[in-house]
Amino acid sequence: MNGADRLCDVLLANGVDICFANPGTSEMHFVAALDRKPAMRCVLGLFEGVVTGAADGYARMTRRPAATLLHTGPGLANGLANLHNARRARSPIINIVGDHASYHLQHDAPLTSDIEGLAAPMSDWVRRVESADAVGGAVADAYRAACSTPGVATLILPADSAWNPVEATLLAPVVLPPKPTLPMETIRSVAGAIREHRGRFGLVVGGDAALEIGTEWAGRIAAAYYGRVFADMLPARIARGRGRTPVKPIPYPIDLAIESLRDIDLLILVGVPEPVAFFAYPGKPTRLVREGCIVLTLGGCGDDLAAALEALADELGATKPTAPVDTTFPAASPPRGQLTGDTVSAILARQLPEGAILCNEGSITGRRFYEFSEQAPPHDFLSIRGGSIGFSIPVAVGAAIACPDRKVITYVSDGSGLYTLQGLWTQARENLDVLTVVLANRAYAILLAELRNLGVNEVGRNATRMMSLTDPAPDWVHLAQGLGVEAASAESCEAFSDILASALKRRGPFLIECLI
């Protein structure tokens, strides 16, 4: 056996049995080793952004790492944008990057590059394997780093560390330390602040705190002390829908974000950093809380946040389950006529199946969908945590592999979808149960809105050509078919409702292009 066999064996010994891959020549010994490990499921992405985004989606749903397999510096570079989202979402990933044999590097062959330098900005941990014998320990350390940060652990595997022989050995799985429990002092201090700011406080939940148990405890605290439960702008994952605590992500538009926190005197961070403006704007603040607002941290993303919220609720005597909201859903009659961003969102929310995983990549339309779907059946909502475009189609791949019995829905505008459309092919290849809804507005609509924010009302030729996707308009039905995914197009609410209803009944990948 060789270093590559050892790598696979250590992954498998730790339950890492998915490898999202886009290999190259320097990884051929790794590929050959994978071929000897039928327990490892290898999923090919035709572009590296698909590979890393899929690993992110898988991690968000399982809370466990998958492995990736990328080819040298340029292959890693293609995967960095979605690693950025993964790192910001605190998704555990073992990101394996093949490199030239160590003795080859000094010759600066054409594909040589500074892989450590490229990896560092989007990784929480980076290590180069020094020899075949060091592979086992390095993979175990990468697993430990990925799980305990949690985050992106990048392991650089020189070809000779993969191909050189190693001795067979018994492998024991890594024992991860339990998540730290927060000291009662912190709990009591936060509880005291909440008592003082009854009616004027907010909890911002992220990480595990935004899942079902965490949000339930947060909801009980908020209900008992008249507070509010927020999520981060563009949250990694929220468990939501009928019967669950309504959680409001802080809005992306700066004015709405400030407005949403205007009457908050105490903001408690649970697994998230303090929310700040997504972008800077001339004359507008970066911090979103009002002057004088107290900001406290209950715990960070490595802590046991659900337990911390439970302890906080106990301390506050806020243990009464929140009353289910008595609503008939969907309330209104379905929208009719010409499709718009709003009507697509409303129809999608009305038909959302129980247990759906919604991968959202629309900052404007996604927010509207979020409003419409508050009382939809229970579901998970994933969004583009780091703001790096090309997120949703790949993340849906990983979510569908993580949760084969749940319907995954990608909600994406045409401009964003085009960055990593290659992910559709992997959905077809693996026959994943993913429905992609493309909002074809044929523009970088958010940029046009931002340009208007600058006071630019007359958009000239250069700006138009950088923000409009017409001339020619991409045709998503053709694109999907070209990648092996069946697709249909809708221009009216009625047509979209019908196509959506039948798409939700079938299994396997499908795409609907909504012409708005």
Next chain:
Amino acid sequence: MNGADRLCDVLLANGVDICFANPGTSEMHFVAALDRKPAMRCVLGLFEGVVTGAADGYARMTRRPAATLLHTGPGLANGLANLHNARRARSPIINIVGDHASYHLQHDAPLTSDIEGLAAPMSDWVRRVESADAVGGAVADAYRAACSTPGVATLILPADSAWNPVEATLLAPVVLPPKPTLPMETIRSVAGAIREHRGRFGLVVGGDAALEIGTEWAGRIAAAYYGRVFADMLPARIARGRGRTPVKPIPYPIDLAIESLRDIDLLILVGVPEPVAFFAYPGKPTRLVREGCIVLTLGGCGDDLAAALEALADELGATKPTAPVDTTFPAASPPRGQLTGDTVSAILARQLPEGAILCNEGSITGRRFYEFSEQAPPHDFLSIRGGSIGFSIPVAVGAAIACPDRKVITYVSDGSGLYTLQGLWTQARENLDVLTVVLANRAYAILLAELRNLGVNEVGRNATRMMSLTDPAPDWVHLAQGLGVEAASAESCEAFSDILASALKRRGPFLIECLI
């Protein structure tokens, strides 16, 4: 006026009037400024790899820099793979990356990343603009660095440096120093070595030395002293075809590469580093020259290489023009029957129009095409200098914008083409005269070959699923149509010949999928 206006004005004052762009919110003031500069042509790429690849193609053909416009760290990351090729090809590029306003960075908003860290591995020069007043000087320095290295100059533009006001001022273009002339001592020493190794020497030409004038002088020297003229493996650009010096790129497969240099006792590098194995293989050498071969450098890529070769030819008395090869081209009758990689290459070579710019992204088929087309009408041959996949479709965009009166032909296999297929949309948007020939072998064929090199003859499920592109096979006719480019498919030599002939007669983008 503001910093962004100044940026555009300095670019335009230096003749940089093309901006390949994929902007985001932090670049809106730059976009608004571009809108006030009709002399700047803005070309949108729907993915950043298209933007940087196009800038590379433009630079290879004009030898001048275009500007790019990318959005923060993730946008840069998506463009890095093709910047790697550009840097390895010594293409001048002014690579502009927008970032958050400087005062916003400390808050670590979700899109924040270490842009300098990401840029450094694929740039020859990196600078962050410190203020609006510093924009003018920084852009001038970037221009100087891009042209004189030549290479990739990355300029990081914080949003506040773009939006803050600057005073109007008169702008003078940057005066570039002339390229250094090589000392006669070097020329004489190389000449002496050639005299000593008559019949057993090779010149390896790259950069300007591989263009028409450089190869002519190299050819005269080789003819007079019975030497050979090589190019780098995967050369950036070679001027070749009927009437020009035949230049042989050193083969990519390691055994052929070593074989090609077996009888060379003296290798003279003209604008290229010493050729080494593209990848390392167990038990095979990294250096390709035989033990004891003398390796001399005539000049580096920043030198005036055409003049150096002329001076060398003068010194050697090798001034006699090389006799045109007397061939009838094409020699054989056109191939018939089922298409193969070889027959596609042969047919394409036979029909190659004069002045064509061939963007090649096939290491195996590209080499065969190269052999078939040696006596084709004069043309330029561009290849994937850094080995970073997803090169050819974007590079064709830039080459076509640089040379609107020449036919650009992309020759790419389906696996490689899928990395950056979005470039087809830009070809449609700009109505570029680009013909894309996709060799649909439905596999990462080179990887299968590499796996067989390891002695793996039985390929199992995991390896197959990582190297085969069937199940489903991408359909390039649909993909091209989805991006606004007309397309057709061919399965036989006869069909391909006919479609190719009519595609070469029309102007504007077209794609032919060759099913082999």
